[in-house]
Amino acid sequence: MVAEVVGQGVAGRAKALVVLCVMQLMIILDGTVVTVALPTIQRDLGFSQAGLAWVMNSYLIAFAGLLLLAGRIGDLIGSKRVFLAGLGLFTAASLLCGLANSAEDLIAGRFLQGVGGALASAVILGMIVNLYPAPGEQARAMGVYSFTAASGASIGLILGGVITQTIGWHWAFLINVPIGLAALAFAVRLLARQTGLGLGKGADVLGAILVTAGLSAGIYTIVQTAEPTASLPRTLVLAAVSVLLLAAFVLRQTRVANPLLSLHIFRRRQLTVANVVVVLLFAAGFGFQFTTALYVQKVLGYDSLTTGLAFLPAPLMNAVMSLSIAPRLTVRFGPRTMLLAGLTAFLGALLWISQAPVDGSYVVNVAPVLAVMGAGIGLAIPAAIMLAMAGADPADAGLASGLNNTAQQAGAAIGTAVLATLAASTTSDRLSQGASDVSALRDGYSAAWLTAAGFVLAALVLATLSRRE
Template identity: 80%
Template structure:
């Protein structure tokens, strides 16, 4: 066989895989964007739909609760009936829910649409990682493919803030959701054509309905317990009861998985230290990352006085540097030095960003106090997130690809939900104390955000210690 005859099929296959990767990453980008694109539009949404201050948080929380609660179940369903079918269903639900959000005329309708978006996002996102690993099994190619995915996940939040500011300021907050409709429809068309249909294990293997109910209820209630603490009506006894019930549900889920004939989450996956520790690091990294985005946006708007467009544009350094690192520099460094080394470097850079912003003053300068931190965020997450994901997926068998993907995405979304809720609660509590002490509003807010940034730095420091002491050094 001549080289020309060999080269043509290889080139065609490479191009086909690249297109399939693009479809998967576009969906992941929409999912990440919708976690943050509404952040800068929240004041406008509140005025238009009549949200109370406490109710406004549910524009974010309803999405996160549905997403985090369903990821493990969605990953297992992908193993049983095939990843492509679950991905297409999730993409369709997400696109339809985006239309509902964009046409919402009441607070209740918007929250319902956001909840449906979370369901669709969970179905699609749970199988994306497994499909990428299946597309690119070779280590070098896989590093580059996960670099693209990592950039999508790492920079999507910043891009969401930028787009949210531009869209809200120019055409209105409704288009933050409606823009997903044509993109989702086009993605659905290309996904049907480009993604290979994989044969699942079969529904006869069972989806463990009892386990699914326990973990979905436990995860959702855990996220709800945290986010409701920021509401003025939250009471400590009620919070303690909710926390105990959520822990009992998750404990019952673990016991169920240990005894079930066809478990939803095979506990053997946690015997692999690389998988367990990497997912813990992902939880901490996303907790700090999403909390950082949220707190930085609030600092820019409420302390420095930026409008929604200025706030969005202020985040530009992070996705630009993140793109360079995760799409070009990061994969080469990962192949040369190994994922663990690159993860350590990324975490160190991200830690520096948190510490810089924790010291930002009331009359802070963007160039001196904010831009350097955002550059470090782009550098740190641009190499750190792909490396953490590679390590988390590295120990999974092919039969557990959907499970490992769902577990990793659960770690991401649980981390994002917990981090945002914890940091927002810390900031609000500290600011309230400072106001009671007689501090002016701007100073009280700044002190609250400073505490939140220091807490996020603690998350990253713990992740750094876990990576340095418990992860194996692998090329």
């Protein structure tokens, strides 16, 4: 079902884990490395404030919508072939993004990056679970993975700031080309060839089209509400199209011989709740980073380089927590307790920064928030993933892996769209009421942070109720 990795001893498994996490890091980095460059990209390519979110969302939507199909194709023709094809497409698309001279070119390139990222990333979680089936080892491995997934986003902000300030935003994409080529060389050497089930087993291409189109329509419905041309009838029509497409996808999964998503998996309550929590957690996390980077630049007045460096407390605390403390606590107290603790810390961080003033201080209003958020994420993400994977039957490990990856990326896309749009619309309303530019921006970001806090609170309630069952 997934690619086998050369070497099955302790050293072989460790090398495999490093390779998998390096690949995932590269994909995650690209999802956020451009965040601090967004004001420069907006100015150079003429994006609107709400349309700017599509630099992120065009990537995330393709990634989220195609993960399930990518995993299924891996089952059919062999995971290594799909992985290498995705990594190659991701690298080529990065070159296209780096050479983009218009908003349309950049969005198209980002969408292709998302397709390549989905192909390359689809089986990683399932491979880690198969490599480390014992609870203690799996907790440590998931700690490494969650550090890659969570801190990779923050590291991307730092790297993006350095690149934008020194050599220009185009290189935030072009730097992927040599890294991608090196990653391809290592993948060819370290991943063993696998024979798939055969194309005769079928892949639900129509299902993938329906779920991707439905998600895209839903995200666009949210984003376009901040545009001057938005209207209630138009918004309702777009929302109805999204719902109908997603409903058609669900209906198809109940009737097709080889479904993209076997709905029986949702009978496992723990798996279902854990994946909903993952959606809410990633929606809050990615939306938080998107709006906080803009707050630091547009309200506090930081340049791209300083903005990137300002996010350093998050990956540092995440590393300490997810790589060292969280695995030991998880073994002792269990993943549910760690999930509740992490969500509580993240909620506190969001409520804290929502009160940041126009003349806020980095030391008081930003740095402590990033540190607490990093610690909370370091506890919550590995715990949520472990609960999701533990809730699946062994025969559904690949499906559970693709579903969890889809939950992560769908949450990131939805969160970025919702919070960016809410911030833009709130800012516009405050400006129309006579507020200053900086004050209106701060109010917009505060509204976004409070909404993110609502996401985390909902996840906390779900996790608490699930614990009582």
